[in-house]
Amino acid sequence: MKINDNCVGCGQCASFCKQGAIEVKGKAKASAACVECGICFFYCPVKAIEVSP
Amino acid sequence: MKAIIIGAGLGGLLSAARLSQAGYQVDVFERLPITGGRFTNLNYKGFQLSSGALHMLPHGPSGPLAQLLKEVKADVRIVRSDKATIRMPLKMSRPDYGKGFKDIYFNDFFTPLSHRDRMKIALLIVSTRKSRPTGSTVNAWVRTQFKDEWLVRFADSFCGWSLSLKSDSVPVEELFEIIENMYRFGGSGIPIGGCKGVIDALEAVIASNGGRIYTKTEVSKILLENGRAAGVVVGDKIYEANLVISNLGHAATACLCSEALSEKTYSSYLKMLENLQPSAGIKICLAADEPLVGHSGVLLTPYAKRVNGINEVTHVDPKLAPPGKHLTISHQYVAPENVKNLEAEIELGLNDLREIFPGKKYEVLLIQSYHDDWPVNRASSGMDPGNETPIPELYVVGDGAKGKGGIEVEGVALGVAATMKKILC
Ligand SMILES: Cc1cc2nc3c(=O)[nH]c(=O)nc-3n(C[C@H](O)[C@H](O)[C@H](O)COP(=O)(O)OP(=O)(O)OC[C@H]3O[C@@H](n4cnc5c(N)ncnc54)[C@H](O)[C@@H]3O)c2cc1C
Ligand code: SF4
Ligand code: SF4
Numbered sequence: 001m002k003i004n005d006n007c008v009g010c011g012q013c014a015s016f017c018k019q020g021a022i023e024v025k026g027k028a029k030a031s032a033a034c035v036e037c038g039i040c041f042f043y044c045p046v047k048a049i050e051v052s053p
Numbered sequence: 054m055k056a057i058i059i060g061a062g063l064g065g066l067l068s069a070a071r072l073s074q075a076g077y078q079v080d081v082f083e084r085l086p087i088t089g090g091r092f093t094n095l096n097y098k099g100f101q102l103s104s105g106a107l108h109m110l111p112h113g114p115s116g117p118l119a120q121l122l123k124e125v126k127a128d129v130r131i132v133r134s135d136k137a138t139i140r141m142p143l144k145m146s147r148p149d150y151g152k153g154f155k156d157i158y159f160n161d162f163f164t165p166l167s168h169r170d171r172m173k174i175a176l177l178i179v180s181t182r183k184s185r186p187t188g189s190t191v192n193a194w195v196r197t198q199f200k201d202e203w204l205v206r207f208a209d210s211f212c213g214w215s216l217s218l219k220s221d222s223v224p225v226e227e228l229f230e231i232i233e234n235m236y237r238f239g240g241s242g243i244p245i246g247g248c249k250g251v252i253d254a255l256e257a258v259i260a261s262n263g264g265r266i267y268t269k270t271e272v273s274k275i276l277l278e279n280g281r282a283a284g285v286v287v288g289d290k291i292y293e294a295n296l297v298i299s300n301l302g303h304a305a306t307a308c309l310c311s312e313a314l315s316e317k318t319y320s321s322y323l324k325m326l327e328n329l330q331p332s333a334g335i336k337i338c339l340a341a342d343e344p345l346v347g348h349s350g351v352l353l354t355p356y357a358k359r360v361n362g363i364n365e366v367t368h369v370d371p372k373l374a375p376p377g378k379h380l381t382i383s384h385q386y387v388a389p390e391n392v393k394n395l396e397a398e399i400e401l402g403l404n405d406l407r408e409i410f411p412g413k414k415y416e417v418l419l420i421q422s423y424h425d426d427w428p429v430n431r432a433s434s435g436m437d438p439g440n441e442t443p444i445p446e447l448y449v450v451g452d453g454a455k456g457k458g459g460i461e462v463e464g465v466a467l468g469v470a471a472t473m474k475k476i477l478c
Contacts, residue, residue, distance in 0.1 A: 008427045025395075
């Protein structure tokens with residue numbers, strides 16, 4: 001999972017990540033706890049999250 | 054008659070509720086898996102944070118939003134805030150909170166002024182209701198009337214808190230429209246259940262009127278027939294309708310019908326859209342065992358470097374936090390030139406909170422920022438281009454098309470009410 005420059009830092013993805021793997025401060029950043037489940041992708045309001053198929 | 058609504062934000066759902074009540078067959082298409090846009094709850098560590106708003110309705114149980122909710126029979130309880138306060142430095146000669154502070158009531162904002170300026174305020178309160186000032190910004194107008202810096206600070210924190218703008222970019226006409234609305238509708242309130250309390254109630258109304266809401270469904274195009282809006286495209290499917298309402302703001306709506314709008318007759322509309330400036334802001338969500346603010350209305354912080362105001366919604370609805378905890382949320386305006394320095398702006402906000410709550414224990418839950426395509430306001434207050442578009446049967450609702458003097462969701466409601474009046478008259 002990759003977070004691109006569209007990210008505004010709204011934190012919406014962080015609230016839906018079951019692993020608590022997203023930290024937000026102006027922009028979102030995934031930590032090593034990310035299991036690449038892809039759930040956060042659907043919740044980003046500005047299409048900033050890219051998941052590899 | 055069939056209506057399609059693009060986007061299940063507050064404006065979209067209000068429109069869907071009203072139109073379905075009036076007998077329209079309504080379909081709402083929402084791109085995300087959740088409804089409510091920037092006005093719903095996000096569950097985070099057991100706290101009901103939000104996707105945008107601070108769970109606060111600027112005019113509480115008697116404002117335009119509350120009235121529209123009542124009209125569509127949405128079952129929401131809104132509790133008026135007990136009081137609003139302003140945090141003042143202990144000594145006005147030291148304009149920060151470092152050496153202590155005291156809180157005054159919002160309605161006593163004039164008390165730090167000299168006797169002469171207080172008299173002047175009293176006179177202005179009467180005279181400006183008869184003839185409203187026009188043609189300048191709030192900041193410029195205050196400076197022509199008073200020499201006192203306090204009123205500028207007060208105006209900045211009020212505009213920052215309620216509009217996410219600085220007083221030098223708010224038209225003075227808009228401020229006086231807001232003041233008039235404060236007389237008319239009263240002060241702020243909090244819906245039980247927070248933002249989602251409102252969204253759930255609207256969804257129940259839409260469902261009971263036979264309307265449908267489709268999530269994970271992105272509209273890619275608005276269709277025109279003989280120059281009028283006639284439907285939308287989702288994936289490879291076409292959905293026809295007599296009426297299309299967009300909840301995306303004017304600019305994003307125009308992108309969905311860019312081919313049609315490329316004709317020369319629309320160039321002045323497109324040019325106007327280029328001047329729309331979304332407003333930016335930062336929200337810091339705190340968890341605390343003991344109340345930090347102590348009441349449910351806003352605590353304005355005009356002497357903080359960045360934070361404009363703070364609320365504590367758990368005084369109205371304790372269920373917005375785990376048992377025994379408080380949810381306290383600060384808001385700060387971000388100037389357009391500082392959007393690229395969000396981390397530094399956040400640090401300034403966190404420093405402010407340490408000064409505002411010295412010696413208090415709290416945990417920073419989540420820091421949320423909003424700008425550009427997911428802003429605090431798509432059109433800065435007072436700059437809204439209205440609900441109509443150059444395309445007949447295509448309307449825009451939401452915070453990119455607020456009604457005059459309508460703060461945030463109150464403006465969304467005023468815009469929806471005006472649009473419904475046009476459509477249903
Ligand atoms: C930090 C912050 C604090 C705020 N505080 C307050 C407050 O305390 N009080 C208050 O009154 N207001 C507040 N506001 C403002 C308030 O949240 C907004 O005015 C309001 O939520 C805007 O609603 P809207 O109708 O414009 O819809 P939006 O919330 O913008 O919803 C639009 C919806 O359309 C969807 N969408 C987008 N493109 C498509 C597409 N192509 N197809 C289908 N769906 C699509 C989006 O996913 C979204 O769900 C705050 C805002 C922010 C950001
Ligand atoms: S891909 Fe899954 S685990 Fe990784 S950040 Fe997104 S939601 Fe969390
Ligand atoms: S939801 Fe999207 S915009 Fe918001 S913080 Fe996550 S990646 Fe950034």
